[in-house]
Amino acid sequence: MPTDLMTEAKHLPAVPPEAAEAYEKHLQLLIDQVNDTLEAHPDIHRLIGYNPLDMMYANHQNHARFMVNVFKYHTYELLVTVARWVYRTYHAHGFEFDYFPNELTAWRDAVKARLDASKTPEMIAVYQWMLDRHPAMVESSQEPRKDTRDMDxxxxxxxxxxxxxxxxxxxxxxxxxxxxxxxxxxxxxxxxxxxxxxxxxxxxxxxxxxxxxxxxxxxxxxxxxxxxxxxxxxLQTAPDKKGRAVVTTTTNEFHETGARTVADLLELDGWEVDYLGVNTPANELLRFLKEVKPAILLLSVAMPFNIDRTSDVIETIQATPELAGLKIMVGGLAFSLDPELWQITGADGYAPDARGAVNQARIWWKEA
Ligand code: B12
The missing domain is CATH 1.10.1240.10 (Methionine synthase domain)
Known part of the structure; x- marks a missing residue:
């Protein structure tokens, strides 16, 4: 990837918290406007490769959820990585590259039209930068990709x-x-x-x-x-019993195998595991944690647009006196691109894979 995109992205302006909040609060309004604008484009079917419009709507939904995270945490390097993925993947599925400037213009204009002008300059600057860098993004998306995990x-x-x-x-x-x-x-x-x-x-x-x-x-x-x-x-579990561990994902996170891998390996290591599967509502998770009082909670996040939901849950748990002392570990694909990224969730620890999760859990168990 040409390094200038990453370097430039680092210098994009931080969006003030109240502006990021306004974007999130009016998310549906923004999505509706972008959908309407693109639907009305005379050439929209060609632009989206004659795919169903639903595929475009899903992209707008994911874009909006992802940008909430970008604006909240100023993760502009992640923005470049994910934008590169979006260009490459949607293009492979038939979308014309020209769809993207149309889409980004629609987002910039929706922000301008729907949000209070005092809150928009930084967000508009980010969208404008993405628009200006469209040719570089096309080029960058076509370069060979870096693998997320080396194969043995x-x-x-x-x-x-x-x-x-x-x-x-x-x-x-x-x-x-x-x-x-x-x-x-x-x-x-x-x-x-x-x-x-x-x-x-x-x-x-x-x-x-x-x-x-x-x-x-x-x-x-x-x-x-x-x-x-x-x-x-x-299989036989380890002889020493280590305590209770809850493993799950937050709402809207449907990737299950990573969480399940972590749950199985913890159980084999002697933990009493409550594996809740995926997409657990925050209030229900909180209620469950208060009931079972585990020693550790492990939250799996594959999609970068779910990072904020995870940090919100963690914040609520940490503000709950009955859950004082509960150790929280996060992991999953969303954090694999940047080894520091997990820290914005406020969790106590992170591991890059299930083996690392078991090791970290053991460390906490020995310390307790
Ligand atoms: C299967 C799959 C799905 C299935 C999941 C079904 C299921 N029952 O799990 C379905 C169809 C639901 C799905 C949906 C989507 N997916 Co998907 N999916 C995958 C796929 C192919 C495999 C995921 C998987 O099981 N990996 C194997 C596990 C073992 O690996 P892992 O999750 O990384 O887990 C390990 C570590 O990360 C770590 N870990 C995981 N959790 C935790 C937790 C803790 C606490 C710790 C310490 C460690 C840890 O340990 C695990 C074991 O070592 C991946 C490809 C990939 N690279 O993973 C794409 C992938 C993740 N999906 C992707 C996308 C884009 C989507 C969708 C947005 C597609 C769409 N257009 O709708 C939706 C989003 C849905 C949502 N809101 O969650 C992209 C994400 C790209 C990006 N930019 O981030 C990927 C990478 C595909 C790709 N190459 O483009 N997907």
């Missing part, structure tokens, strides 16, 4: 075979391969981290490049969920 070459062949079986929907073969690796707790950890995780990352890249359909990606994830449920209960 020793596992390459197994991963290739596993992905092939996943995409063919051959769950029996996937299960047979998985059973071979996961005969012990360490084997299960190896299966999860050296085979399943890189395989799903690769599936994500194939979806991103439009080489596989959403249905194939769902099929792969569903097979993984089934085999995790089959293998895990047969």
């Amino acid at each position: 070459p020793a596992w390459q062949e197994t991963i290739d075979a596993f992905i092939e079986a996943l995409l063919e929907g051959d769950s029996q073969n996937c299960l047979a391969m998985a059973e071979d690796i996961a005969k012990t707790a360490k084997g299960l950890e190896t299966l999860y981290l050296e085979v399943i995780q890189p395989s799903l990352y690769e599936i994500g890249k194939l979806w991103e490049a439009d080489d596989i359909s959403v249905a194939q990606e769902h099929l792969a994830t569903a097979i993984v969920a089934r085999l995790m449920a089959t293998l895990f209960p047969h």
Whole structure:
């Protein structure tokens, strides 16, 4: 990526907190205006590659939620990374690059039209910068991408075979391969981290490049969920009992396998785990935590647009006297691009993968 985008992004003006709040408060109004503007564009169907309009609406919804995070936390480097991903992925799915300046103009104009003028200069400057840098963004989005996780070459062949079986929907073969690796707790950890995780990352890249359909990606994830449920209960947990841990995600976060991997490996290490699955409403999570009083809470975040929801939950928990002493760990793909990013959530700790999560939990257990 040309470094000037990142360097320039660092110098974008910080949006004052009350302006970021106004953007969030009027989010639906802004989204509606942007949807209306683009829908009325005479060439909109060509611009979005003759995809259903719903795909464009989903992009606007995600854009708005993401920009709330950018404006709140001034994460402009993350803005460049995600914008680059949006350009690359939507273009691979048929969107013309010309759609983006139209979209960004609509956002800039909606901010101008719908929000109090005293609150808008910094936000307009950010949108204007994105518009001005459109040609550089197109160029940057076409460069080879950096992998989020290196594959261990020793596992390459197994991963290739596993992905092939996943995409063919051959769950029996996937299960047979998985059973071979996961005969012990360490084997299960190896299966999860050296085979399943890189395989799903690769599936994500194939979806991103439009080489596989959403249905194939769902099929792969569903097979993984089934085999995790089959293998895990047969393994012995560590003898020392370590306390109670709650694992989940906040609302609107639907990526489950990472959280489930963390939950399974903690349980094997002797934690009594309450795995709540995904998309847990903040008030319900709070109620549950007050009831079960765990030693640690682990929150998984894959989508950068869910970081603010996670930090809001953490803030509420930390302001609840009955939950004093509860240690909170965050992790997930949203934090993998920048090792410092997790700190804006206010959590007590972070780990880049499930192995790291177990190690950090052990440290807290020993300290307690
Ligand atoms: C499967 C999948 C889905 C499924 C999830 C179904 C399910 N039941 O889980 C569905 C279809 C719902 C989905 C939806 C979307 N997805 Co999706 N999805 C994926 C995919 C292919 C696999 C995710 C996965 O399971 N990974 C494997 C796990 C094991 O890895 P992990 O989550 O990173 O977890 C590890 C670590 O991060 C860490 N960790 C995780 N949680 C925690 C928590 C703690 C406390 C700690 C310490 C550590 C930790 O430990 C884990 C194990 O080592 C990824 C590709 C990818 N790179 O992951 C895309 C991906 C994450 N999705 C993506 C996108 C864009 C979306 C959508 C916006 C698509 C859309 N247009 O609607 C929506 C958003 C939905 C939402 N609001 O949450 C993008 C995100 C890109 C970006 N810029 O951030 C990705 C990267 C695909 C891609 N290559 O472009 N998705």
